[in-house]
Amino acid sequence: MNPGDEFELKVTPDRYLTVRYAGASGDFNPIHIDEEFARQVGLPGRILHGLWTMAQVARAHTEALGGPDKLERLSVQFRGMGMLEQEIVVHGTVRDVDGDRAIVASEAKQGGKRIIRNGEAEIRVN
Amino acid sequence: MTVNTDAIGKTYEPTGYAVGREKIREYSVAVGETNPLHLDPQAARAGGFPDVVAPPMFAVVFSSRAITAPLFDPEVGIDFAHMIHGGQEFRWGPLVVAGDEINTRTTVQDVSERGGMGFYVFETVSENQRGETVCTGLWTNIVRTGQ
Numbered sequence: 690m691n692p693g694d695e696f697e698l699k700v701t702p703d704r705y706l707t708v709r710y711a712g713a714s715g716d717f718n719p720i721h722i723d724e725e726f727a728r729q730v731g732l733p734g735r736i737l738h739g740l741w742t743m744a745q746v747a748r749a750h751t752e753a754l755g756g757p758d759k760l761e762r763l764s765v766q767f768r769g770m771g772m773l774e775q776e777i778v779v780h781g782t783v784r785d786v787d788g789d790r791a792i793v794a795s796e797a798k799q800g801g802k803r804i805i806r807n808g809e810a811e812i813r814v815n
Numbered sequence: 816m817t818v819n820t821d822a823i824g825k826t827y828e829p830t831g832y833a834v835g836r837e838k839i840r841e842y843s844v845a846v847g848e849t850n851p852l853h854l855d856p857q858a859a860r861a862g863g864f865p866d867v868v869a870p871p872m873f874a875v876v877f878s879s880r881a882i883t884a885p886l887f888d889p890e891v892g893i894d895f896a897h898m899i900h901g902g903q904e905f906r907w908g909p910l911v912v913a914g915d916e917i918n919t920r921t922t923v924q925d926v927s928e929r930g931g932m933g934f935y936v937f938e939t940v941s942e943n944q945r946g947e948t949v950c951t952g953l954w955t956n957i958v959r960t961g962q
Binding site: 700706709710712713714715716730739740741743744745747748751752756757758760761762763764765766767 | 868870905
């Protein structure tokens with residue numbers, strides 16, 4: 690692993706993703722699963738769980754960099770709203786490698802909007 | 816808005832969570848994991864683990880009840896209708912596997928106000944049955960008012 694190395698993960702959440710993720714995570718906030726409720730509170734429709742999107746950022750790291758035991762820390766900021774049935778692109782860049790630790794910067798974009806920004810991870814190298 | 820900072824430092828009763836194989840598989844499928852370590856007990860054993868391995872972000876599942884306490888605590892006083900999840904950090908220790916028993920303690924780390932918005936930062940510390948810290952979470956919630 691070297692500074693400047695990049696990786697990418699593309700994923701399109703299907704129409705029922707938020708229902709499955711609500712069950713899997715226990716987060717049944719209706720803004721994620723009830724179209725009518727979401728519109729009533731001024732959203733364009735059901736929105737993605739931010740922590741599902743963060744899980745895509747985490748998966749991008751573990752798939753590209755050697756498995757779940759390599760990820761020691763991940764921090765992100767959530768911005769805007771993630772929508773169903775639109776492709777999300779996670780992009781990561783290795784910023785620094787120091788001995789057995791690497792620092793990786795990341796973000797997640799959907800339709801040109803950054804829905805996760807300032808992602809920063811610490812990766813165990815070997 | 817004026818935030819109430821009295822709750823800073825407040826802690827809550829730990830919540831327990833028994834990690835199940837099928838819950839790990841259900842979660843893994845929902846987040847698109849295809850690594851057999853998360854899905855196939857034989858592959859996990861071949862990798863040196865006693866059972867399927869939780870993806871790192873499974874921390875959300877075993878922390879979820881622990882993070883609910885401060886969100887609905889009147890002393891913290893979050894206006895839930897105007898709350899958004901602003902940021903999240905997890906720091907991981909040893910991997911969690913099916914069969915683990917996880918206890919999570921929550922602390923109100925900070926409450927502050929910037930630009931008319933309230934920032935509420937909660938820390939969760941999750942330990943397994945051997946007393947190892949498997950995950951520390953920092954949950955930043957932002958409450959917008961006056962809109």
